[in-house]
Amino acid sequence: MRKILKLAALVVLVCGTIFAYACGGEGKQARIKGNSSYEASLFRQNCVICHGPEGEGRMMNGQQVPSLRKGEPATRAEEEIYKQIAFGKLPMPPFRDQLTESEMRRLATFIKEELQGRTD
Ligand code: HEC
Structure with missing residues (x-):
């Protein structure tokens, strides 16, 4: 009986660790x-x-605007995110004339770390 309890405790511990990881x-x-x-x-x-x-992205004039939280956009380097914001890419407008350098950098970090939850 003792052995079974110990085994059960071990199973719970191992599974818990894997789950948490x-x-x-x-x-x-x-x-x-x-x-x-x-x-x-x-x-x-x-x-x-x-x-x-x-x-999370949305449909606009029949075109899908991408989610910034998952999929390919969540694999980009922070520098690429920054460039997209600064220089745009049709149909997304560039923001370098509307936002300051620091605002664009902060947005790129925000997207990566806060919206995508990445720390890489
Ligand atoms: C007029 C609509 C519009 C606005 C405003 C806009 N975007 Fe976009 N954005 C798009 C579209 C459409 C794409 C996809 C472009 C493409 O097809 O490559 C895109 C792509 C992106 C991407 C690249 C996604 C990828 O594939 O890696 C990022 C990052 C991004 N936008 C961030 C922003 C941020 C930050 C803002 C605000 C400062 C913003 N966008 C404002 C329409 C917009």
């Missing part, structure tokens, strides 16, 4: 709604109109 840490994505950070406010003012209220 698989599900913990990564993938903690921040919300934009109700987010009082400066970056979230920049995002609300400049980006939600096309990328949706939570940056």
